[in-house]
Amino acid sequence: MGSRTAPASPASRLASRLAGGVTQVFLVVVALFWLMPTVGLLLSSLRSPSDISGSGWWEALTAPAQLTADNYAAILRNDTITDSLLSTVMITVPATVLVVVIGSLAGYAFAWMEFPGRDWWFLAVVGLLVVPVQVALVPVSKLFGQVGVFETTLGVVLFHTAFGLPFAIFLLRNFFAEIPRELLEAARLDGAGEIRLFARVVLPLGGPAIASLGIFQFLWVWNDMLVALIFADSDAPPITVALQQQVRQFGNNIDVLAPGAFVSMVVPLAVFFAFQRQFVSGVMAGAVK
Amino acid sequence: MTGTRGLVAAVFLLPALVLLGALVVYPIGYSVQRSFFDRAGTGFAGLDNYVEIFTDDTILTAVRNNAVWVVVAPTLATALGLVFAVLTERVRWGTAFKLVVFMPMAISMLAAGIIFRLVYEQDPDRGVANAVWVGVHDTFAESSGYPRARPLPVHPLEEAGGGAYVTKEPVRAGTPARLPLVGVAPADVPDDARPAREPRPAPGAVTGTAWLDFTKGGGGTPNAVDAREVGLKGLRIEAVRDGRVVATATAAADGSFTLPAAADGALLWLPEANFREPYNGVDWLGPTLVTPAVIGSYVWMWAGFAMVLIAAGLAGLPRELLEAARVDGANEWQVFRRVTVPLLAPVLAVVLVTLMINVLKIFDLVFIIAPGSVQDDANVLALQLYRSSFGTDAHLGVGSAISVLLLLLVIPVMFFNIRRIRKAGR
Known part of the structure; x- marks a missing residue:
């Protein structure tokens, strides 16, 4: 990475842009991963007992109609x-x-x-x-x-x-x-x-x-x-x-x-x-x- | 003058000193003393209770697990915190990311325990960890999942050993092959399986139908494709001649399949993989994996703590x-490895030590996440202390010895704190 000494070179700018993109994607994935357990419990709390025992909470992502506040x-x-x-x-x-x-x-x-x-x-x-x-x-x-x-x-x-x-x-x-x-x-x-x-x-x-x-x-x-x-x-x-x-x-x-x-x-x-x-x-x- | 001053000071300090004395200092003395007495608390037991910690199988498991906890959990949380802290500096939404990762620290270990109890549910239709795991597994090792399916004696198939089935006669191009099976539970029939189709001959190829030769409610003829019988979608079929697989096919939704002319004269095998029990994922909360699983939930809670402290240190570099x-030509990895990490060493040490003290006393997560049947395998010192002190088979001597052991383990940190304060005071 000797090109660092010439920060204006297009190749190095592309490389750092690319690295930035990878960082962004990685952090988005981590953030979603971190949120998932809590979201899972939240969606579970909003489903009827029969839905909970029948299928995973992620089913509610595609069928939001099954969400209900009844449990609360x-x-x-x-x-x-x-x-x-x-x-x-x-x-x-x-x-x-x-x-x-x-x-x-x-x-x-x-x-x-x-x-x-x-x-x-x-x-x-x-x-x-x-x-x-x-x-x-x-x-x-x-x-x-x-x-x-x-x-x-x-x-x-x-x-x-x-x-x-x-x-x-x-x-x-x-x-x-x-x-x-x-x-x-x-x-x-x-x-x-x-x-x-x-x-x-x-x-x-x-x-x-x-x-x-x-x-x-x-x-x-x-x-x-x-x-x-x-x-x-x-x-x-x-x-x-x-x-x-x-x-x-x-x-x-x-x-x-x-x-x-x-x-x-x-x-x-x-x-x-x-x-x-x-x-x-x-x-x-x-x-x- | 100093007399009244001293009196006022005593009044200001009294409530704190009384509470600390009665509820923190006195208990230390009590525990130390009690740890040298037997179960009844009347007979002097010397070091017996301490020996018991390191000889009793259940308690020894707790000691071992605690050692794993103290090494693995803080290291993982700190390493992740370091990576997150360095990377969030480079994105504009770093604050939002930090909020997401830090948030679990605000909730109770009980709530986190419930959250992860659900994550680790064994049933892949409920626990997300196994849902993902089974999904990945099935992508690489497809299991069509017809456990206990088998041919009837009148069928053209016979057992081939090892759970596989094979046709009794070689198949011929232009003569359709029939592969009927029975014994498939309704739940194992794929939702999108279609009514089976009578095999049709095709020139220059071996065609056939694999179907469930069973009419619901009865009335079907064995070995014939009846109206309401369905295809065995996804069944793997191998054409074997002279001990070599010459062609393979997979049954379609209506059970039909086509093999090239090369299969002419071969025997059709239904490999054992067709009849394996469906893969049900990993037993996360079973005896072997329960400790790593609970450590995972701890890292989820505390990586944010490490990240925030390290980010603050990073901002001060x-x-x-x-x-x-x-400018000297170091790449990002070298900068991280040779400059950032050494400069952050004091912060990293504080984070590690804090987490170690915290992990030493870990209780709630294990208590909540580990099901009752594996609490012996997931045992940690604080849990054992709780059981020895308040369980049905309580032994206060052993419980006190464990609490003294915990105290001894934090004493170096106690002195470290005191030294730090004395230095700062000068």
């Missing part, structure tokens, strides 16, 4: 599913709010307050970033049993909050530490106490980091199955657990599973598309979690 | 270096 209507009338969606909200919202509030308080303390051993405490928290939730499943279920919150929504919320905290504190401390010292000093001179300083100066300035954290934690808790499987109230399981119980009979209940999975995906996907930038920056900060 | 290499 049915699961939205299904109390198990609607109750479980409500449980998911009842778990996710408090677990997100608590992590943001408790994490900001601690993040601020680590960033701007003086107390003995501050840096060591912070490093200890950073060390907890990678602790697998699996380590805590048995001990915490015993502990919750003793306190009386095992198999309650409160228990799930507390567990998710605790395991969300190391990342929250890590992210927010680093963000808060970037706040210019003069801003804080000025507020202190005006006589603001730590609490007012935190509420009036730090929290508003921390907006972007708090948004990233909130979205990350929200998706994490909404999508969790394992923690809920063990700690959630078996009479009010979140949607992931409710659907998981259906998977055992996979095959003849796709008309429930497919729309159920999609209903459970609607909220995370909406959050994902609405807050892509915050999500990505959360992912970046969360690498090596 | 000094363009002059790449251009300089090109």
Whole structure:
């Protein structure tokens, strides 16, 4: 490819145009390949049970008339599913709010307050970033049993909050530490106490980091199955657990599973598309979690 | 002054430290201690539970599978992410592509599990993986699919061994050959098979008809083409003389076929391939393939994560270096291999390590995608931990030992993180 040194030569321009074409085709094929599994479940969710058992979802591509919203209507009338969606909200919202509030308080303390051993405490928290939730499943279920919150929504919320905290504190401390010292000093001179300083100066300035954290934690808790499987109230399981119980009979209940999975995906996907930038920056900060 | 300050700090930190202490730190201590006790939790068991991890067959499978997972899944996801990140830079719709590949990260592993359970369905009429696989297979190895079809004793065909059939007498040009068979299930008759036609003689060629000699509802005459009998479309016919195949033909929709004059005096063979069971695809979720199949679903979910992080790293590379290499006559592959990848090495390392930690704890995908009957074969540490801790045959000692093992495996990363923070802090 010595011709590269003469970029104007028609042969090399043709070659690079050709390579560009191959790249385009390759990426289109990959994108379709990546979409296919989801499209398959989506089309399945829109077909009648007899169509689902009779033929593959791809048949619907040539016979769009067979698509119907009946399955969705049915699961939205299904109390198990609607109750479980409500449980998911009842778990996710408090677990997100608590992590943001408790994490900001601690993040601020680590960033701007003086107390003995501050840096060591912070490093200890950073060390907890990678602790697998699996380590805590048995001990915490015993502990919750003793306190009386095992198999309650409160228990799930507390567990998710605790395991969300190391990342929250890590992210927010680093963000808060970037706040210019003069801003804080000025507020202190005006006589603001730590609490007012935190509420009036730090929290508003921390907006972007708090948004990233909130979205990350929200998706994490909404999508969790394992923690809920063990700690959630078996009479009010979140949607992931409710659907998981259906998977055992996979095959003849796709008309429930497919729309159920999609209903459970609607909220995370909406959050994902609405807050892509915050999500990505959360992912970046969360690498090596 | 510092006294009140310290107090305020304690108030700010208290909720976090209480939660972390009770639900993260205390459990570590509990698990470590519990891992040295027996099933009942009363007798000291030393290292027995750890020995059990590496001797019990089911748990050992989990250890082995986890090793495969940790090596294969992050490598594949990172490699794909790298390729996608580099290529998307060259197309205008790169952002749209990234969105498509990144999207699965937003959904739950449960939903991804359901999605892939459907992809891997065994029935090629439902699972897209097998639909494609069978389609490709049948293109190269056509199976007409008449399993269990056979001649009656009155028919001019007899068994030739190995599942093939052969005419009792040699065929003659100008004298039509009849190849009747029975025993074809209605479902195996092609939808477009047409009513069979009585064979007509043609000069200088061997003609004939292969048909299903069975009239639905009864009433047909054996060995005669009756009105409602259909042709055996796609049946392969070979003319064999002196042990050599001299001509071949395939039956048309009405069962008719024509062989050249060379077939004169040959025996007509119906090779075994005609009567094979139809190919039903691969057992993706069977004992041997289940782990690769589930790894595939993981790569589908996480390649986007690798791609986004690598793309961000790529955007920060000094363009002059790449251009300089090109001006020096390096082709695109050399630029990629010798300049881009080495410059990206730190990002690639972070992505790999992150994915490895993530894969170490893999649970949901295996739990959902692997059918109950193969969960032993698909077993991974986190799944075994769940079974040992909450299953019907729970052994908390072993469960705790597995959790301690998982913790030990992430400790190097813990120190790596701490060192990174300390450096950044200075």
